[in-house]
Amino acid sequence: MQTNTFKLFVFFTILLTFAGINQANAQSKDDKFIVVLDAGHGGHDPGKHAKSGLKEKDIALKVVLGIGAILDKQPDIKVVYTRKTDVFVNLYKRGKIANDNNADLFVSVHCNAHNTQAYGSETYVLGLHRNNTNFEVAKAENEVIFLEENYEENYAGFDPKSPESFIGLSFMQEEYLDQSIKLATNIQDNFTNKLKRKNRGVKQAGFIVLHQTVMPSVLIETGFVTNTEEGKYLNSKKGQNELSTSIANAILDYKKEVDRNVGNHLEIPIETKVITQKNTITNVVFKVQLAASSKSLEPKSYNFKGLNDISREKVGNLYKYYYGYTSDYNEAQQLQIQAVNKGYKTAFITAFKEGKQIKLSDALKSKSN
Numbered sequence: 001m002q003t004n005t006f007k008l009f010v011f012f013t014i015l016l017t018f019a020g021i022n023q024a025n026a027q028s029k030d031d032k033f034i035v036v037l038d039a040g041h042g043g044h045d046p047g048k049h050a051k052s053g054l055k056e057k058d059i060a061l062k063v064v065l066g067i068g069a070i071l072d073k074q075p076d077i078k079v080v081y082t083r084k085t086d087v088f089v090n091l092y093k094r095g096k097i098a099n100d101n102n103a104d105l106f107v108s109v110h111c112n113a114h115n116t117q118a119y120g121s122e123t124y125v126l127g128l129h130r131n132n133t134n135f136e137v138a139k140a141e142n143e144v145i146f147l148e149e150n151y152e153e154n155y156a157g158f159d160p161k162s163p164e165s166f167i168g169l170s171f172m173q174e175e176y177l178d179q180s181i182k183l184a185t186n187i188q189d190n191f192t193n194k195l196k197r198k199n200r201g202v203k204q205a206g207f208i209v210l211h212q213t214v215m216p217s218v219l220i221e222t223g224f225v226t227n228t229e230e231g232k233y234l235n236s237k238k239g240q241n242e243l244s245t246s247i248a249n250a251i252l253d254y255k256k257e258v259d260r261n262v263g264n265h266l267e268i269p270i271e272t273k274v275i276t277q278k279n280t281i282t283n284v285v286f287k288v289q290l291a292a293s294s295k296s297l298e299p300k301s302y303n304f305k306g307l308n309d310i311s312r313e314k315v316g317n318l319y320k321y322y323y324g325y326t327s328d329y330n331e332a333q334q335l336q337i338q339a340v341n342k343g344y345k346t347a348f349i350t351a352f353k354e355g356k357q358i359k360l361s362d363a364l365k366s367k368s369n
Helices: 002-026 056-071 091-100 132-147 174-193 228-235 237-258 329-341 360-365
Strands: 033-039 077-081 105-112 121-126 199-205 217-224 285-293 310-315 318-326 348-353 356-358
Touching: 033 056, 033 091, 033 237, 056 077, 056 105, 056 217, 056 237, 091 105, 105 237, 121 174, 174 199, 174 217, 174 237, 217 228, 228 237, 285 310, 285 329, 318 329, 329 348, 348 360, 356 360
Parallel strands: 033 077, 033 105, 105 217, 121 199
Antiparallel strands: 121 217, 285 318, 285 348, 310 318, 348 356
């Protein structure tokens, strides 16, 4: 019976996620970078709380509104909130908001709690818990589903108290894992280096709210409301402003990397010199590199200013995007000129031999007419 229930849950989650993908893809996405900000808990769900009266839902909302206020000043960023007031929003609806808006990032803000004076911040990406501590954190956040109406129907047999229920959660987020880790690392680095907060690390765990999204997603535990000093910091205007600024800057740094050579560019026309003579080099292929980005884009002309013959290759944590494919070096130079005139002012020629990139100088040394 448990096996059948688990299979039903996995089937349901995959079906729900693909439905979100299809709906998101069906919508027309504007040119702005869309960030969905999610303040954890809300309404009749206070989240973590301390004897002093601190409530996670209140701190998370103030921090999220602060992040949004900073990002809203950027003309190329659109901010969407899962909640802007003290209301309860179902976990599956939070992910749906992100999917429906075809978001580029989903950032969920929370606070932690413990029966000791534990302190520090940690940022999670979706995955299987590597230890019992991560499981307990995810379990506590996921138990919010018990406050939702029809949770058995909406989550198809998922049990936050059962480790086995988490096995299927990381399946659909795998393609965004590297990007999620990059953002999470930016956030933790800012907390540690700029705010001098204790770094509890970037971690993986099975958070339902992250599973529902189809884009890079992170869940931030900003600190412990149960720690006497940290609780005061989290509840202070100074602390909330610092956290909001730190997280917003991490998002902006992430976007800069994503946008490196991808997106809007100034048109810089250069003189096009038509070359009719061939300069073919045997067993070598030339491509023009347009971009290197942590963002995975479809190699289609609409993503690259109308340029056709785009290819994509993943190298480490980055995706490299190339224009053209030719053994004629003179033709490659013409392709480079076309790319520059389209706005890719840093485009350059790369050479490959037997599928492996080689130095351009080495390729030209071996030329044969």
